Amino acid sequence: MHIPDGMLTAQVWVPLAGASALAVGIAASKVRQRLEEKQVPVAGVLGAFVFAAQMINFPVAAGTSGHLVGAALLTVLLGPWLAVLVMSCVLIAQCLVFQDGGLTALGANVFNMAVIGCAVTAVVHGAAQRVGGERRSALVAGALGGWLAVLLGAVACTFELVASGRFPLRQSLIAMAGVHAVIGIFEGAITAIALGYILAVRPDVAPAPER
Amino acid sequence: MRRFVLAVLLVSFIIAGVLYHFASESPDGLETVMGEVGAEEGEPLAPSPFPDYEFPLLGTALGKTVAGLAGTALVFLLVLGLLRLLARQRPEPSQPR
Numbered sequence: 001m002h003i004p005d006g007m008l009t010a011q012v013w014v015p016l017a018g019a020s021a022l023a024v025g026i027a028a029s030k031v032r033q034r035l036e037e038k039q040v041p042v043a044g045v046l047g048a049f050v051f052a053a054q055m056i057n058f059p060v061a062a063g064t065s066g067h068l069v070g071a072a073l074l075t076v077l078l079g080p081w082l083a084v085l086v087m088s089c090v091l092i093a094q095c096l097v098f099q100d101g102g103l104t105a106l107g108a109n110v111f112n113m114a115v116i117g118c119a120v121t122a123v124v125h126g127a128a129q130r131v132g133g134e135r136r137s138a139l140v141a142g143a144l145g146g147w148l149a150v151l152l153g154a155v156a157c158t159f160e161l162v163a164s165g166r167f168p169l170r171q172s173l174i175a176m177a178g179v180h181a182v183i184g185i186f187e188g189a190i191t192a193i194a195l196g197y198i199l200a201v202r203p204d205v206a207p208a209p210e211r
Numbered sequence: 212m213r214r215f216v217l218a219v220l221l222v223s224f225i226i227a228g229v230l231y232h233f234a235s236e237s238p239d240g241l242e243t244v245m246g247e248v249g250a251e252e253g254e255p256l257a258p259s260p261f262p263d264y265e266f267p268l269l270g271t272a273l274g275k276t277v278a279g280l281a282g283t284a285l286v287f288l289l290v291l292g293l294l295r296l297l298a299r300q301r302p303e304p305s306q307p308r
Contacts, residue, residue, distance in 0.1 A: 001241045006253010032297045038212055040294045045219040048287040052227035055264055055279055057235040064243040065235035089289045093282060099255045099262045157241060166250045175247060179240040202215045 001069075001150075001157050001180070002094065002109050005102030009164040016160065017107025023115045024088050030081040042205055043078055047086040050074060051093065058186065066183030069153065071117025072146035072191045076138050077198065079207045080122035087114035108160050112153040120152055121145030138199055138206065142191035147184035154180035220287065227279030231264070232272070 008016075050070030057065035070090070074083035088110050094100040101109045125141035132140070158176040161167040198205060238246065245252065260266065261281065266274035 001239065003241070004252045005256050007250065028297060031294070032301050035294060035298055035301075037298075040291060040298070041216045042212065043294060044287045044290040045216050045223065047290040048283045049219050049223040049226075051286040052223040052231075052279065052283050055227055055231050055234060055282075057237065057239060059235045059237060060240070063237050065237040065239050067234075067239065085293065086290050089293060090286055093286050093289060096257070097259055097261055097285065098264050098278070098282060099257075099259045100264070102253065103256045154240065161250070167244075167248055172244055172248055175244045176240065179243065183240055202212070204212075205215065 001112060001154055002091075002101035003105035003112075003157060003160070005104050007102070007164060007166055008105055008108055008160060012160050012164045013104050013108055016111050020088075020107040020110040020115060023084060024110065027081040027084040027088075031085055034079075035082070036207075039078065039082065039207070043082055043086050046074055046077060047089050050087070051090045054090070054094070060182045060186070061179060064179055066150075066179070066186065068187055068190060069113050069117055069146075069150055070191075071113060071149045071153075072121040072142050072187065073194060075118045075121040075145065076125060076141050076191075076195055077206050080118045083118045083121075084114050087118060108157070112156045112160075113149075116153050116156055117149035120148045124148065134206075135199055135203075138195050139192050142195040143188040146188035146191035147181075150180050150184035150187045151177065154183075223283050223287075224280055227283045228276045231275055231279045 050068070050073065053068045053070055055067070057067045060066045071083065071087050074086050078086060091101060091106065091110050091114060095103060095106045095109070121141055124145040125137060128137035128140040131137075154176045155173070158167060158173050162169045162172065255262070261278040264275065264278045264282070265271065266278045266281075268274065269277055
């Protein structure tokens with residue numbers, strides 16, 4: 001779902017770059033206040049893991065593939081603010097070094113995959129924590145948050161391309177939502193399985209919930 | 212926690228260096244829809260040593276592994292560097308008496 005260069009008009013990518021810069025700035029200031037020393041290497045390896053996982057495209061339909069995003073996994077394990085920063089590092093490396101996602105589309109890609117993905121997972125996680133225990137809430141946030149992160153990210157991506165005059169609204173929205181609803185099922189399932197395993201072996205990785 | 216960090220790093224290197232060779236080459240969801248509606252991708256604005264997760268200097272097979280390992284290490288160091296920088300800017304907490 002990485003938008004390449006030459007797809008978004010300036011009226012679309014400039015405001016999105018501003019919104020993402022603002023979100024990353026707020027995240028940086030939140031992280032600075034609360035960062036624990038032990039989280040630093042964990043955030044580093046989880047970023048490396050998300051980068052590696054995003055390289056693996058799996059077939060989802062005839063002639064179409066998908067790959068993980070990882071925002072839900074990072075949000076549950078690191079909290080939403082640190083997750084936004086780590087996710088942005090992944091997207092910046094992909095954009096600058098691997099030509100995956102355009103320079104002018106970087107803000108849009110950060111918005112679609114980091115900001116939306118982490119925000120929606122944080123909302124699901126918070127709602128689940130009010131109802132159930134820590135472990136179950138984490139799994140629900142991974143599964144449902146992961147699915148929604150992919151689906152809503154793809155919908156946002158579609159609207160950005162429609163606003164840029166590159167996509168016809170109806171046809172592309174149906175196609176994008178359809179294929180990403182399927183990719184999102186993989187995202188949710190793999191995230192929940194990974195979280196189940198990680199929280200079983202290292203329950204102290206995830207931050208204590210804010211009270 | 213040290214073992215957890217090393218284990219996840221090792222798994223990431225295996226995914227990016229080995230498993231990557233078995234990844235699907237089909238276009239992803241966005242690329243497929245772009246094809247369906249006839250939206251053409253623009254040229255990348257900046258050159259890169261690893262276009263599309265390959266390293267053309269070393270050929271396809273080795274180049275993919277090198278690109279994957281380099282990217283995984285790069286993201287690890289990028290996150291560490293950013294967080295160290297943020298932690299250093301933090302004002303020292305006042306000493307409790």
